[in-house]
Amino acid sequence: MTWRPRLIALDIDGTLTRTGEEAVAPAVRAAIHRAVDRGAHVVLSTGRSLIGTRPVVDDLRLLGTTAICSNGAVWWDTTSREVTRKVGFDAGPAVAALRELFPGAVFATEVTGEGSLSLGRFPDGDLWGVVREVDAAELTAEPTSRLVMRWVGRTPDEVALRMLDVELPGVTWSVDHTEPWLTVSPSxxxxxxxxxxxxxxxxxxxADTLAIGDGHNDVEMLRWAAHGVAMGQAPATVRAAADAVTGTVLEDGAALELDRWFAA
Incomplete structure (x- = not known):
């Protein structure tokens, strides 16, 4: 019998959409619908906050599943449209350490389902929902599920280099490979x-799991899956963690992979 995945985990930015966009390419949308129609459980698994994930869920018309947001800290039922799980952490120590390491960086903590609190001004389009600028004390006054940092005017490599051998106690972090952006999650x-x-x-x-992603925050997901697939534009370290590599996001690589198992 030909193997066919029953649980499919899909990253969003750089996998289903170009980074920061909400529209899923027609070929990718059609491939996802074919998988769902043939009984696969499709889960969006993303570093995006919930408020940035919901438009993609709605675009795909995904019902009866769970969206895993904020790198796993927030779970959202796509049918009831309710948060079913939320893990928070005290962002204060991480913010203090990162402000020392990255002078001039801006920070934001997630307010689940609403938007963000920001310390400094982010470029337009970086954050979804209502964004309210606050001071450092208010930024970290309440636990959050997601802390992000942008080092404005720098490169992703500069962020990654400065984070070499850095330990932030009590949290998990990853550096984006396309933007000077750091995401911090609960330990x-x-x-x-x-x-x-x-x-x-x-x-x-x-044995019946498939995952497709392109970023450093997808490495654990690709290793988790029985068949982990990296997008064609993924960094070498991400491709090394995968079992296979598909086309780039511009080539609808996610559709190419899904069509291997759920051909039209």
Whole structure:
């Protein structure tokens, strides 16, 4: 019998959409619908906040599933449209350490389902929802599920280089490969850990899992899957963590991979 995945985890930015965009390419949308129609459980697994994830869920008309947002810290039921799980952390120590390492950087903490609090002004389009500028004390006064930092005017490589050998106690972090952007999550929270828990809840065999992604925050997810697939434009370290490499996001690489298992 030909293998066919029963649980499919899909990153959004750089996988389903070009980074920061909400529209999914027609070929990718059609491939996802074919997988759903043939019984696969499709899960969007993204570093985006919930408010940035919802438009993509709605664009794809995904019902009866869970969206894993903020790198696994927030779970959202796409049918009831309710948050079913949220893990928070104290961002204060991380913000203090990062402000020392990255002079001039701007920071934002997620207000789940609403927007963000920001310390400094982010470029237009960086943050979804209502953004309210605050001071450092208010930024970290309440636990958050997601802390992001942009080092304005710098490159992703500069951020990654400065984070070499840096330990931020009590949190998990990743550096974006396309923007000078750092994302901080609660300790132990990753896409891979969240998907493994969801897999057990859904009672899907580990051997029947597929994941597609392109970023450093997708590495755990690609290793988790029985068949992990990196997008063609993914950095070498991400491709090394995958079992296979598909086309780039501009080539509708996610559709190319899904069509291997759910051909038209």
């Amino acid at each position: 132990g929270v990753t896409k891979g850990a969240a998907l493994e828990e969801l897999r057990r809840i859904l009672d899907v065999p580990a």
